[in-house]
Amino acid sequence: MTLPAFTYRAMPARVVFGIGALDRLGEEIKALNVARALVLATPPQRDQAADIARRLGAACVGIFDRAAMHVPVEIARAARDEVKRLGADVTVAVGGGSTTGLAKAIALELGTPIIAIPTTYAGSEMTSIWGLTEGGAKRTGRDPRVLPRSVIYDPSLLVSLPPEITGPSGMNAVAHCVEALYAIDANPITAMMAEEGIRALARSLVRAVESPGDLGARADTLYGAWLAGTCLGASAMALHHKLCHTLGGSFNLPHAEVHTVVLPHAAAYNAPAAPEAMSRVARALGVDGAAAPGGLFDLAKRCGAKLALADFGMRESDLDRAADLALAAPYPNPRPLERAGIRKLLDDAYFGRRPA
Numbered sequence: 542m543t544l545p546a547f548t549y550r551a552m553p554a555r556v557v558f559g560i561g562a563l564d565r566l567g568e569e570i571k572a573l574n575v576a577r578a579l580v581l582a583t584p585p586q587r588d589q590a591a592d593i594a595r596r597l598g599a600a601c602v603g604i605f606d607r608a609a610m611h612v613p614v615e616i617a618r619a620a621r622d623e624v625k626r627l628g629a630d631v632t633v634a635v636g637g638g639s640t641t642g643l644a645k646a647i648a649l650e651l652g653t654p655i656i657a658i659p660t661t662y663a664g665s666e667m668t669s670i671w672g673l674t675e676g677g678a679k680r681t682g683r684d685p686r687v688l689p690r691s692v693i694y695d696p697s698l699l700v701s702l703p704p705e706i707t708g709p710s711g712m713n714a715v716a717h718c719v720e721a722l723y724a725i726d727a728n729p730i731t732a733m734m735a736e737e738g739i740r741a742l743a744r745s746l747v748r749a750v751e752s753p754g755d756l757g758a759r760a761d762t763l764y765g766a767w768l769a770g771t772c773l774g775a776s777a778m779a780l781h782h783k784l785c786h787t788l789g790g791s792f793n794l795p796h797a798e799v800h801t802v803v804l805p806h807a808a809a810y811n812a813p814a815a816p817e818a819m820s821r822v823a824r825a826l827g828v829d830g831a832a833a834p835g836g837l838f839d840l841a842k843r844c845g846a847k848l849a850l851a852d853f854g855m856r857e858s859d860l861d862r863a864a865d866l867a868l869a870a871p872y873p874n875p876r877p878l879e880r881a882g883i884r885k886l887l888d889d890a891y892f893g894r895r896p897a
C-alpha cells in the first residue's frame with residue numbers, strides 16, 4: 542500500500558510522567574529558569590494547590606483559586622492582575638481544563654510560561670488552543686504562547702477525581718482520538734497516537750471509575766488522555782466537537798458530559814464516510830469492525846455515565862435550533878452535513894438510543 546501524502550506538525554512538549562512525578566516539580570522550575578510561581582486552581586482544589594505551594598516553598602508567591610469552567614474574562618483579568626501584583630514569572634496550573642484554560646488566558650496576554658499539572662483527562666495541556674468567555678459568548682483561538690512549557694502527569698493526583706467526573710472526562714479524551722482519526726488533516730502519526738489513546742482508555746477507564754484509587758488504572762487512563770490531548774492539539778476537529786461546542790455554549794450543558802452523550806452518535810453519522818477510522822476505533826475498543834459507534838456507547842454506559850441529553854435538562858423543543866446552529870459555520874467533516882441526518886443524530890442523543 543502506498544502512503545497518501547500528508548503534513549504533520551509537531552508541538553514542542555516536555556512531559557514528566559509517572560506515579561510520584563510531582564516530586565520533580567522543583568526540577569521543572571529550575572529547567573525553566575523561573576523563581577516566582579503563582580499556583581492556579583478551582584475553589585474545590587484549594588487543598589491540592591496548597592500542597593503544590595508547600596512543595597514549591599520559597600519559589601511560590603501565591604495561590605489563585607478562582608478558576609472556573611470556560612474561563613470567564615473577569616476571572617482571567619483578576620488572575621492576570623495577581624500575576625502582575627506578585628511579580629510572578631510562571632504559573633503552575635493544577636487541575637482540569639478550566640484551570641489550564643486560566644493559565645492560558647494569562648499566557649496569551651502576558652506571555653507567562655505555564656507548568657501544567659493535569660488532574661482530569663481533558664487534554665488542554667497538550668494544545669495551543671485558548672478560550673475566553675465574555676457576555677455568555679466563548680471565543681477560542683490558537684496561539685503557540687499558551688502551550689504549557691512543561692507538563693507533569695502524576696496519576697496519584699487523579700485518585701480524588703470522583704467517578705461521576707472520571708467517566709465523562711475519559712470519554713472526552715476518547716472523543717479527541719476518534720475525531721483525529723477522520724480529521725481533514727489526519728495522518729499516520731496522529732492516527733497511531735489516537736488508536737493507542739483509545740486502547741489505553743478503553744482498557745482502564747471502567748476500572749478507574751469503579752476503583753478510583755487504582756493507580757494502575759489511573760496511570761493507563763492518564764497516558765491515554767495525554768495521547769488524546771496531543772491528537773486534539775495536532776488535528777482539526779470535526780462534527781462531534783462542533784456539536785459539543787454548540788450544545789455547551791448555546792444550551793449551557795456540561796462539557797465532558799455532552800462529549801460522552803454525543804460521541805457514539807457523531808461516530809455513527811460519520812461511519813459510512815470514514816470506514817478506516819471506524820475500523821481503528823473498533824480495533825482499539827476490542828469490538829467487531831462495524832461496531833465502533835455501539836462500542837463507544839457501551840463504554841460510556843459501563844462507566845455509569847448519563848447517556849441522554851434529556852438527562853441534563855435540555856428541552857426536546859430546542860433540538861431544531863441545535864441542528865440549525867450545528868449546520869452554521871461547520872467544521873470540516875468526512876460526511877457532508879445534511880440537516881435531516883443531523884436532526885436525527887440529535888434526536889438519538891437526546892433520548893440516549895444505542896447506535897445500531
Ligand code: NAD
Nearest residue numbers: 583610611637638639660661663665668670698699701702
Ligand atoms: P474542569 O477543569 O472544570 O474540572 C471539573 C471539576 O472537577 C472541577 O470542579 C474541578 O475542580 C474538579 N476536579 C478536577 N480534578 C480533580 C481531582 N483530581 N480531584 C477532585 N476534583 C477534581 O473540567 P475539565 O473537563 O477538565 O475541563 C473542561 C474545560 O476545559 C472546558 O472549559 C473546556 O472547554 C476546556 N478544554 C479546553 C481544551 C483546550 O485545548 N483548550 C481541551 C479540553 C477542554
